[in-house]
Amino acid sequence: MLKQLCVASVASLLLPGAVGAQPTEPAPQAPPAATATPAATATATGRVVEAGTGRPIAGATIVIDGTEHRAVSDADGRFSLAAPDGVTLVVSAVDYEIALAQVAGATAEISLVRIGAGPGEIIEVAGEAPIAAPGATTIARDDIAAVPGTGNDLLASVDILPGVTSPAAGPASFNGLIIRGSSPQDSKILVDGFEIPFLYHIGLRSILPTESIDALEYLPGGFDVSYGRASSGIVAVTTRGGDPKFGAQGELSVIDGGLLAHGTVGEDGQFLVAVRRSTIDFVLPALIPEDADLNLATVPRYWDLQTRYDRPLGGGWRLAVTTIGSDDTAELYADDEMDLDRRFFGRTRFLRGIVDARWRRGEWSASVAASSIGTQVKFEAGRSQFFDLTALQSGLRSELTRTMPTALGLRDVVARVGVEGNYDRNDFSLAVGEVPDEGQPMDPNADPDEIRQRFSGVIGVADVGLWASTAASLGRARLTTGVRVDAFTRIREVAVQPRAELSVAVRDDLKVRLAAGSYRRPPEYQDELLDRDIDPERATQVVLGGELEPLEGLKVQLSAYYTDRSRLLTRVDDGQYANLGRGTTYGGEVLAILRRGGLSAWLSYSRARSTRVDRPGAESRLFDYDQPHDLNVAASWKLGRWQIGARFRYSSGQPFTPISSSVFDSDRDNYVPIFGKVNSERASGHHQADVRVERSWNVGRVVLSAFLDVQNVYLNQDVVGYGYSFDYSERFAFESIPILPSIGLRGEL
Amino acid sequence: MSVVQQRTNVMLVGLAALALTAACDNTVPAWQLDNDRIIAVRATPPGLLAGERARLDVLVTAQGVGPQVISPQLAIAVPSDAAMVEVPEALRAAVAPEGGGWRVTAPSEPELAQLRGSLGLSADAPVPLRVGVRVELGGAPFDAVKTVMLGEARANPALGAVTVGGAAPADGLIVPVEEDVELRVEVAETEEVLWLTSVGELSDQDDPVATLRRPKDSEDPVDGHVSVVVRDGEGGVTWGFWTASVAP
Numbered sequence A: 001m002l003k004q005l006c007v008a009s010v011a012s013l014l015l016p017g018a019v020g021a022q023p024t025e026p027a028p029q030a031p032p033a034a035t036a037t038p039a040a041t042a043t044a045t046g047r048v049v050e051a052g053t054g055r056p057i058a059g060a061t062i063v064i065d066g067t068e069h070r071a072v073s074d075a076d077g078r079f080s081l082a083a084p085d086g087v088t089l090v091v092s093a094v095d096y097e098i099a100l101a102q103v104a105g106a107t108a109e110i111s112l113v114r115i116g117a118g119p120g121e122i123i124e125v126a127g128e129a130p131i132a133a134p135g136a137t138t139i140a141r142d143d144i145a146a147v148p149g150t151g152n153d154l155l156a157s158v159d160i161l162p163g164v165t166s167p168a169a170g171p172a173s174f175n176g177l178i179i180r181g182s183s184p185q186d187s188k189i190l191v192d193g194f195e196i197p198f199l200y201h202i203g204l205r206s207i208l209p210t211e212s213i214d215a216l217e218y219l220p221g222g223f224d225v226s227y228g229r230a231s232s233g234i235v236a237v238t239t240r241g242g243d244p245k246f247g248a249q250g251e252l253s254v255i256d257g258g259l260l261a262h263g264t265v266g267e268d269g270q271f272l273v274a275v276r277r278s279t280i281d282f283v284l285p286a287l288i289p290e291d292a293d294l295n296l297a298t299v300p301r302y303w304d305l306q307t308r309y310d311r312p313l314g315g316g317w318r319l320a321v322t323t324i325g326s327d328d329t330a331e332l333y334a335d336d337e338m339d340l341d342r343r344f345f346g347r348t349r350f351l352r353g354i355v356d357a358r359w360r361r362g363e364w365s366a367s368v369a370a371s372s373i374g375t376q377v378k379f380e381a382g383r384s385q386f387f388d389l390t391a392l393q394s395g396l397r398s399e400l401t402r403t404m405p406t407a408l409g410l411r412d413v414v415a416r417v418g419v420e421g422n423y424d425r426n427d428f429s430l431a432v433g434e435v436p437d438e439g440q441p442m443d444p445n446a447d448p449d450e451i452r453q454r455f456s457g458v459i460g461v462a463d464v465g466l467w468a469s470t471a472a473s474l475g476r477a478r479l480t481t482g483v484r485v486d487a488f489t490r491i492r493e494v495a496v497q498p499r500a501e502l503s504v505a506v507r508d509d510l511k512v513r514l515a516a517g518s519y520r521r522p523p524e525y526q527d528e529l530l531d532r533d534i535d536p537e538r539a540t541q542v543v544l545g546g547e548l549e550p551l552e553g554l555k556v557q558l559s560a561y562y563t564d565r566s567r568l569l570t571r572v573d574d575g576q577y578a579n580l581g582r583g584t585t586y587g588g589e590v591l592a593i594l595r596r597g598g599l600s601a602w603l604s605y606s607r608a609r610s611t612r613v614d615r616p617g618a619e620s621r622l623f624d625y626d627q628p629h630d631l632n633v634a635a636s637w638k639l640g641r642w643q644i645g646a647r648f649r650y651s652s653g654q655p656f657t658p659i660s661s662s663v664f665d666s667d668r669d670n671y672v673p674i675f676g677k678v679n680s681e682r683a684s685g686h687h688q689a690d691v692r693v694e695r696s697w698n699v700g701r702v703v704l705s706a707f708l709d710v711q712n713v714y715l716n717q718d719v720v721g722y723g724y725s726f727d728y729s730e731r732f733a734f735e736s737i738p739i740l741p742s743i744g745l746r747g748e749l
Numbered sequence B: 001m002s003v004v005q006q007r008t009n010v011m012l013v014g015l016a017a018l019a020l021t022a023a024c025d026n027t028v029p030a031w032q033l034d035n036d037r038i039i040a041v042r043a044t045p046p047g048l049l050a051g052e053r054a055r056l057d058v059l060v061t062a063q064g065v066g067p068q069v070i071s072p073q074l075a076i077a078v079p080s081d082a083a084m085v086e087v088p089e090a091l092r093a094a095v096a097p098e099g100g101g102w103r104v105t106a107p108s109e110p111e112l113a114q115l116r117g118s119l120g121l122s123a124d125a126p127v128p129l130r131v132g133v134r135v136e137l138g139g140a141p142f143d144a145v146k147t148v149m150l151g152e153a154r155a156n157p158a159l160g161a162v163t164v165g166g167a168a169p170a171d172g173l174i175v176p177v178e179e180d181v182e183l184r185v186e187v188a189e190t191e192e193v194l195w196l197t198s199v200g201e202l203s204d205q206d207d208p209v210a211t212l213r214r215p216k217d218s219e220d221p222v223d224g225h226v227s228v229v230v231r232d233g234e235g236g237v238t239w240g241f242w243t244a245s246v247a248p
Helices: A010-014 A156-160 A280-287 B002-024 B109-119
Strands: A005-009 A043-050 A061-064 A070-072 A078-082 A088-092 A099-103 A121-128 A137-140 A188-191 A213-219 A234-239 A247-253 A256-265 A269-278 A295-314 A317-333 A343-361 A364-381 A385-407 A410-432 A453-474 A477-488 A493-507 A510-521 A537-551 A554-571 A577-596 A599-613 A629-639 A642-651 A659-665 A670-675 A686-699 A702-711 A719-724 A731-735 A740-748 B037-044 B053-062 B066-070 B074-078 B095-098 B101-105 B127-137 B140-150 B162-164 B173-175 B180-185 B192-197 B201-203 B209-213 B223-231 B237-246
Touching: A061 A078, A070 A078, A156 A213, A156 A629, A256 A295, A280 A295, A659 B037, B037 B127, B037 B140, B037 B223, B037 B237, B053 B127, B053 B140, B053 B223, B066 B223, B066 B237, B074 B095, B101 B127, B109 B127, B180 B223, B192 B201, B192 B209
Parallel strands: A188 A234, A659 B140, B173 B237
Antiparallel strands: A005 A099, A043 A078, A043 A121, A061 A070, A061 A088, A088 A099, A137 A213, A213 A234, A247 A256, A247 A740, A256 A269, A269 A295, A295 A317, A317 A343, A343 A364, A364 A385, A385 A410, A410 A453, A453 A477, A477 A493, A493 A510, A510 A537, A537 A554, A554 A577, A577 A599, A599 A629, A629 A642, A642 A686, A659 A670, A686 A702, A702 A740, A719 A731, B037 B053, B053 B066, B053 B101, B074 B127, B095 B101, B127 B140, B162 B180, B180 B209, B192 B223, B201 B209, B223 B237
């Protein structure tokens, strides 16, 4: 991960507020608090050049302030130095003024600071921040264009990471993420520190185009106290700030098309605007066979929109205002005569606004962010079932950090405190059939007119979270400890969650990390909100990880984990919930990333087992999302104007509960399925290969790129689930899409 | 927000399931008569006063044979819902073999009153007796359940006027190729209809007026049946079936 360095002159440090206010040197955008990582030693690399000329300065000395740790720039002005997050670098060279640079954040931003009135030196520093937890990974925007099969979709690329269940495993993973065998609701997807309600447009594309994302941090477990309300993993997305240089780009493919522009507003403001609309709704009708018993009244259609405005506020503060919106609509009839009994309509849309202010001065930094999101979800199935929700959520999040080079005989001491609060107001109206719980098989032929649950009303949910942590280094070891306290007011529960991580740099190229902690997931899914007498589900995670750089450009991460889950919600005989379940998940993961010249290659493999006991004395069974094997191998070569890539993936099929027989109900003229053991069978494994070819041209000032991204090139069709005949005497397979090509054109100004 | 996510999941799963089902379901349709299964279970009568008796019979169809009415090989009282752990003795004793078939005998009024009390029913409510029946077709067992109401008199509906192609049906119906044949039955508004056949394809088979069509390249038998089953929604059922052949 590239690390951001805030660079400040001596003069600016002596004059409070001067850092962010220098008109010619825009301060770097700070990452949201949610993606800020606890300080830990990492390798910062950078380059010292002369202002104005760009000439490299050889022999410049770079020292970590207050320590003897130093480096000297080479003939090209480059240096590297083991430097923890938050420390200050003192940069000096003969004939030049001294400059200070602060290792500050998580993402690649190059900041330029002119020292004094005359030409001084410009310091470009890019560092590699420590990975936030053992087994965690960060993907930068530029990384992902190289991965075939993702359609240049950064969020979709998450499934190449170890521990993430491939979307090919089944439609249940269309939304949310399945991390380390747990249910999607056990993990959170955050954008700039705040949760978003769904990740994908109709399972095809993520709601944020890659060009509007700065980086994505994937934390499959062992994450620190700044994240709460999740018992499995976190995906934290940082949106991209504007750019002082005006730029625009447009892209059109058979799936969607979009426009993006960025530049300056006024003297020191920067903006980014992106909008996208599906095009698949123009293509899809032509692909449906005439004999298919299907009528798309409204072809799946989506929009999304992102805006971001950044500017310094003075006094060391910087402001970012972000909006994210999405709108999906689909209406279809599983009947070419548009029988209302076979109608399905769905619309989901939301608009989130975030105001984020950040401040940094010397050893101190702070962030304050406020956000609101309005959401509407509406669906109708057949003549009787419907779900209508209008929700408004408001949240506040703030964090204060102090970074000290030394304290109490320890090095690189970082202390943090934070607070967040959320209030959800959900206005529901629903009449739905059976919605299965974890492990509960669903009758695939259930009568769509049979209503099992009706509700109309407003539910308010307020939660508050507080956290504090400290991190410090001693010798080659670094210890981070913290505690998080969540107050789930609706269920009147306070959860104290201690977490810690020990990291030891065994060698310069080998680090071993051990993290352990307690996590809570409040009851808020399906009808869990209606029951105020249940507790949060608990997880205790232990993660052991290693990070190795055996060769230049090659990084290898290994991790092993064990998660003990308790107080899992189980439906008891009276239909109410009770915290009777227990579960365990354990496994191992490997991730290797090679970057050398024009070659980028990824290898990830995970081995996992996830089991659960629904109540004391019950038989152990697999979780719905248990996935023993998941392998991804991807490589991409950049050859001049060509970029060619290929990917192969294999993942185990999803467990399912078979239907062994049925009983005919003569009075109702339907069949009642008799289920076998829960999750006792598994769909066949899924494998496919994807390729991507891209070529670019310069046409005047515009860089044009044409790309072809083909998923499943050898037309492999695997079973992703089963349907049954009306009497359950026959079973038929739902197969994966045989091939999904995407061809498109992108222009960049 | 999580509720939204979950609901969106359900929505997407539903959408995908509908689309996939439409694309992938090549299984035998519910109107097909050329297979082995139970079509309906009949108790005559379906509702009994104390001490009255009802006969059980089953409309089945078998591959290559077509519909026929038979007696169940086995009948037994089964729990009426998931909450009923054990079937009360008075209900178990109500189902018994008789003359090669099976009959249901309603318990005495005092026993019915006791059952109402133990099942939490009001004093004048009928007591539901859920009967499980088993038949053997093609060497394989087939199970069904049927509810007989005890303590209340009920009758099976009479089959209304039926027309096939505008005429009253009789054995030996002729089904033309590549032509729509109207199937019509007169029913009360509350009654539900199911048309079945083995000599063509049906549309609107759940409606009083359905359409039968024999495609030119059909691989279905040329000799088979047309059948209709009418349920009154209160446990009563009636049916009719006729032999049919595809026009040469």
